[in-house]
Amino acid sequence: xxxxxxxxxxxGLLSAYSTYGEPTNPIxxxxxxxxxxxxxxxxxxxxxxxxxxQFESGGQPENAESPFPDNMQSGFRDFPATTWYEYGYxxxxxxxxxxxxxxxxxVTSHMVGGAVLKNPALAREIVSRGxxxxxxxxxxxxxxNMQYQEEKTFIKDGADAIRRTTGMTPVGxxxxxxxxxxxxxxxxxxxxxxxxxxxxxxDEPFLTRIKxxxxxxxxxxxxxxxxxxxxxxxxxxxxxxEQVKTEFNQLYKEGAVRRRQMSVSFxxxxxxxxxxxxxxxxxVKYMQQHEGVRFMTKNEIADIVLADPNALED
Numbered sequence: 262x263x264x265x266x267x268x269x270x271x272x273g274l275l276s277a278y279s280t281y282g283e284p285t286n287p288i289x290x291x292x293x294x295x296x297x298x299x300x301x302x303x304x305x306x307x308x309x310x311x312x313x314x315q316f317e318s319g320g321q322p323e324n325a326e327s328p329f330p331d332n333m334q335s336g337f338r339d340f341p342a343t344t345w346y347e348y349g350y351x352x353x354x355x356x357x358x359x360x361x362x363x364x365x366x367x368v369t370s371h372m373v374g375g376a377v378l379k380n381p382a383l384a385r386e387i388v389s390r391g392x393x394x395x396x397x398x399x400x401x402x403x404x405x406n407m408q409y410q411e412e413k414t415f416i417k418d419g420a421d422a423i424r425r426t427t428g429m430t431p432v433g434x435x436x437x438x439x440x441x442x443x444x445x446x447x448x449x450x451x452x453x454x455x456x457x458x459x460x461x462x463x464d465e466p467f468l469t470r471i472k473x474x475x476x477x478x479x480x481x482x483x484x485x486x487x488x489x490x491x492x493x494x495x496x497x498x499x500x501x502x503e504q505v506k507t508e509f510n511q512l513y514k515e516g517a518v519r520r521r522q523m524s525v526s527f528x529x530x531x532x533x534x535x536x537x538x539x540x541x542x543x544x545v546k547y548m549q550q551h552e553g554v555r556f557m558t559k560n561e562i563a564d565i566v567l568a569d570p571n572a573l574e575d
Contacts (some may be wrong), residue, residue: 314532433457480526
């Protein structure tokens with residue numbers, strides 16, 4: 262089974278110093294997608310930015326992948342790797358929460374059920390400070406190969422852990438490494454979820470139909486993602502900032518004529534380091550200087566798309 266590190270190395274993502282060509286946005290569908298200019302944000306926003314804060318540490322398996330060499334003998338515990346994960350809930354999320362407060366924005370925290378149960382006070386604090394709690398599975402197991410009932414139990418157990426701990430019922434879902442299975446979306450609808458993020462196909466939220474019922478898709482990112490760029494590609498914070506800023510500039514330009522959404526993702530043990538939080542503060546301040554930029558949780562975006570008769574369906 263491929264690890265996150267292997268996935269990152271094989272992804273072949275463009276760095277911040279790639280050659281930039283003219284953007285292309287081929288439209289192949291009919292209906293509302295035939296004229297994307299019909300779709301703008303109903304409040305007049307030019308660009309919506311949605312930040313993810315992954316709460317995973319504490320829910321990882323024993324000897325999970327880490328920055329350290331994969332050379333541990335079987336039967337021994339990887340103590341330094343354990344402390345790397347502990348940093349996520351001891352330092353990372355608390356520091357990010359203070360940063361979001363200072364910036365005046367709300368984010369979506371995708372929470373692993375096991376991480377919530379290990380650190381319930383921190384999960385409650387995330388919600389009490391106004392952020393969205395979304396589901397991220399019960400643990401780090403892959404679910405694409407689960408049988409229907411096993412997967413349904415896996416998703417429900419993770420969501421129930423969040424609900425019982427924080428008082429918030431998750432309405433959004435993120436599978437481990439986005440790898441959902443054939444039954445995942447059916448199960449999400451059965452369990453009452455509004456949206457999922459396991460999709461990279463667009464820079465705009467859209468709807469998909471599950472047995473005739475609408476489920477919102479709020480696209481995720483591996484282009485503006487700390488686990489891919491910082492941990493996987495060894496970007497410096499300056500390279501990370503340049504890549505995110507460049508993406509923002511292009512989407513802001515496109516947002517003058519069509520609905521655009523930008524996703525940025527941070528993981529507790531990576532995005533919560535001092536240099537990353539300082540860098541993100543500057544990035545968000547830069548974005549906030551632009552007229553018509555609004556920060557939304559993914560639940561807020563889902564509500565807009567589900568209520569929009571002109572929403573793109575795909």
